[in-house]
Amino acid sequence: MAEIITMPQLSDTMEEGTVIKWNKKIGDKVLEGDILAEIETDKATQDFEIDVSGVLLFIGVHEGEKTRVNEILAIIGEEGEDIHHLIPKNNKDDINNNIEGISSNKKEKVEEIEYKKDRIFISPLARKMAKEIGISIKNIEGSGENGRIIKKDIESSHDNKKFQKTISHSSMRKKIAYHLSFSKFSAPHYYIFNEIDVDQLIEFRKKINDKLSIEERISFNDIIIKAVAKALNTHPNMNTSWKEKEIIYYSDINIGVAVALEDGLIVPVIKNADKKSLLQISKEIKDKVSRSKLRKIQAEELENSTFTVSNLGMYGVESFTSIINIPNSSILSIGSIIKKPIVKDDKIVVGSVMKITLSCDHRIIDGANGSSYLLSLRKFLEDPITILF
Template identity: 40%
Template sequence: MPIEILMPALSPTMSKTGGKIVKWCKKEQDRVEVGDVIAEIETDKAIMEFESVDEGVLAKILVSEGTSGVPVNQPIALMLEEGEDKNALSNYASAPAVNIEIKERVEANPSTPSNSSVLSSSSMSSQCLTPESRKKEDTKATEGRVKISPLAKKIAQNEGVDIEQLEGTGPYGRIIKADVLEFLDGDRQIKNCKRLGEDTIIEVSNMRQVIAQRLVESKQNVPHFYLTVDCQVDKLISLKNEINLADENNKVTINDLIIKATAFSMKKFPDINSSWIDNKILKYSNIDISIAVALEDGLITPIVKNADKKGILSISKEVKGLVNKARSGKLRPEEFQGGGFTISNLGMFGIKAFSAIINPPQSCIMAVGASKKQPVVINEKIEVAEIMTVTLSVDHRTVDGALGAKFLNAFKRYIENPLAMLI
């Protein structure tokens, strides 16, 4: 009997977004040992290697390279044991995968038969069936209901489209997203990235979908407030330059020093390092700081763990390694999942000041702008100094204004007197 290779859950959000088969590392009829990398799978965060937990022969690939949105636990390939008859494949029929969205819909509508809910998941579910079993499933789907994908149904409901008027172009007449969009735009055909006059419709990646979902949830559910302070960074820049002159092979950045100052400030005010979870406050014992890294199609927040216990050069080397891995899609889950505080620095883009959206379940995110020479009053005299504006976004459920202000003032003192970080 064939061994099903299922789409693995390589990140917490894959249950909602599914994964993408970037590359098959084994071909059909290749021998597979336990631990062999058989595919590269893209999650919302990174491209990760998928290792086999069985041994045998890769008999059939069910989902081709480039396919995205494949639900967790859906069969993506079949394996036969050594010496097993290939005729076993002819009798194979897989049940469609049930994803989280379908389960939630069934739970919300108990009167709806579970098999009907499964059938409405996506056209991908039916692609892993044999022609005979697919016909049976389509027969069930046509009895008393319109065959339509969940996304197409949602768009139709939002736009007030009567799905009875639509003609499906998906597998076995299923109505898909393109059918609804085509109906809304008259005779114009809409496909991925197809131009509509002067406009373009772009299908978003799993990463962008998760970013959108998490940020909407954050702004809707987390009561943000904002604190802003100006920091004089002349001494910080001088310290950075001196460190780099002493060791030209290990250049540090202003951002490395900001991470260190943040870690020391969190150590002084540990209540900042917390999360609001299930109407309780979770205080973290370790000071793990996430850093926002811009990618081509979104951003990711790799973590500098135990930042308070590391020297500036150590932080600098670790950040460079994390950024390189992030941009090449090679971060491991433990390198970007977690963290108690996030730093987002847009100073290198010339942004003077901005307010960032909290990265849940964290309580704070600090937005760092560019440093610029400005006139300031020092000892009753007007002088020119490098000023960097920092804005702290705070979850008011866990952190009050006074605590946020004390933390930010401590950060300002470390930035303006950076030698204190070296003691």
Template identity: 45%
Template sequence: DISDLISEKPARPAGGSSDKKIKENNSKEEKSSDEKGSEESERSSSVAELPEGVEVITMPRLSDTMTEGTVASWLKKEGDKVEEGDILAEIETDKATMEFESFYSGTLLKIGVGEGESASVDALLAIIGPKGTDVSGVAENFKSAGKSSSKEGKSSNEEKEEEKQNSGTDSKKEEPQKETSSVKKSESSPSTNEGRIFASPLAKKLAEEKGINLRQVRGSGENGRIVKSDIENYQPATGGGQAYVPVGTESFEEVKNSQMRKTIAKRLAESKFTAPEYYLTVELDMDHAIASREAINADPDVKISFNDMVIKACAMALRKHPQVNSQWTPEATRIAKHIHIGVAVAVDEGLLVPVLKFADQMTFSQIGAQVKELAGKARNKKITPQEMEGSTFTVSNLGMFGITEFTSIINQPNSAILSVGAIVQKPVVKNGQIAVGNSMTVTLACDHRTVDGATGAKFLQTLRQYIENPVTMFV
């Protein structure tokens, strides 16, 4: 009877080590559950131990591809009061440098990532809470929890890399003096012409705006990296002279727009954005015009200006080229049979354009007298609306201010405006010889809807004939 023997001991599998394996498995399961429980309790304790009113701010994910961020600069420092909406820091991502604002109010109790340093997304960035709150334990628990959770997801390759880094750290510890001197060198010496310059995108942008050579800047960031504050605090080497420190207060004065200013803005904007204008420029020989003016002004009762001569020449040229003396309408082009020349006059509030009616019928002296009268009325605010209506062509002259060449915006409904520059002496070729000549540049702005390029060019040819030979205007 062997029943007693069978009931006393169960049969063992081959190998005889089943009890040992069971114990080992049970031990591993208990250890694993203990570790998980430890980690969970560690995380929960960090949350549970968070003092009242304290908020932990982590590195934000500012773009879809962002895995870590670099603090370019802190706009608040530890101990500063923070209001909701205040900008805490500037954070560099893989795409741009962005401002990071606070969603809480309180005191900045702890900065977790220094300027120029990088941290992964969700790493401790800062702690905000009531003033005087001790958050040293919170910061330490946060770091511990972060380390343990990061270990859970590490692959074997990452563990090998960590071991490699640790072994590198051990070897560095063996030569502390050598490492220290190397770090000091990178921090204290400016970048040289050899090798790559390590600088944040924001620092590079500021350096470019200020014209600073990054190779002359000492970086205060990690491993000598140049950050925003390095550029802001950069002082170029000088020969012992004191660096200029800008002082002053930025300010503005708001001047209410007058009705004249509003009208000028409205009309010129309409002209600029509705008329397809183009410009034609010619240089005129003024030697004969100067001689003619001197001869005319020799009469003590007559005084004319070069501008008077230009107005008369324009009126005469418009007779031969009536297409330039036109107005555009959606239904038809109106060609004026009369010639009314508008003359731009600068006043304190802006610009007025008195009109010389039937200018082609006036003499030089009549033009000069009427321009003087109307300009005086305009400057004294006594000109009437009727005296500024009905122009068919406009002349603008800035030559008295030393302006040699410029373009004007068409004074609609006119189709053209002539810009007149100053008379200047310059070397010119006359009869195959270089001589000193007197030249004046004029530019005609034309509305292409009514005046084609060839038409405008022919008008300037006629104008040239009249101004370069003023006697022809008397024929």
């Protein structure tokens, strides 16, 4: 008996998902445990593992298209099974395409191929766009399922010289927009700036890396994460969240690490960072950053941060401010390391400095508390060997 597969809720905040890739096509046999598709949520792209076996009879959402949680995604059943009664009215136009791909009869296969030669497969949105801007779809090569022309094919068409490119919001981009707008306008932000003497930090990192393999070498960011966690141990009021009727003081110190992607931002979390060694933190960050960029990180690895660090130093940014990653009460912005004249022992010398900015939620953290935390963090970074004890 055919079974309807709906769009799964792959994260606690997911309302809709985009099918990035189908790993099976109409007519393919699927087994329980197979990865049916890759789905982009508001947080990451995840593999969707099927829990039934049978033949893929119907695909309700094409690659690059989105649908809401619990809406029809696919139908799996027995070969040749009649599924017309299971197809929603708004998907009736697709039923012929799906059923034609199922038959194992060679004659029907040939007829289907001939049918596809004469018919141009195009999504309703792409057809509408092509009509509005007056371009022919005959010579456009479709990149969607079974060569279907979709929106991005119209946008990139060589015939489309006058078209002003527009791209629909991804689930991730919409989530970022909502999350940061809510944070900025609900949490009264204030900012504390400081400049850190990092000469000892540079030497500390060099001495450690001289004893490690290339793959194991730690970054400045690894050391900063450890120092941030260490400082939070002595300033528990920074490791907090605002709720309407209470303030939550977290016992665990979980550091979110902002990672830039092509179409947004993602924040994998290093849990219990204060209890981990530099090498453990470094290895975990490398792994999670790598999987974040490949959209292979799991939703639970992006949850429950208590403090966030955003580092743009590698982009040559000297200093910047960040919007708090709610429900955190603060976020630390890290600039690049630069050489400049500084005063040491009443003498002007060339030294290395790094500018940092602490953004705080004034509902929870007063200026004195934020400044006190930043002073402790500065001491750890200017004498980094102390973070090991």
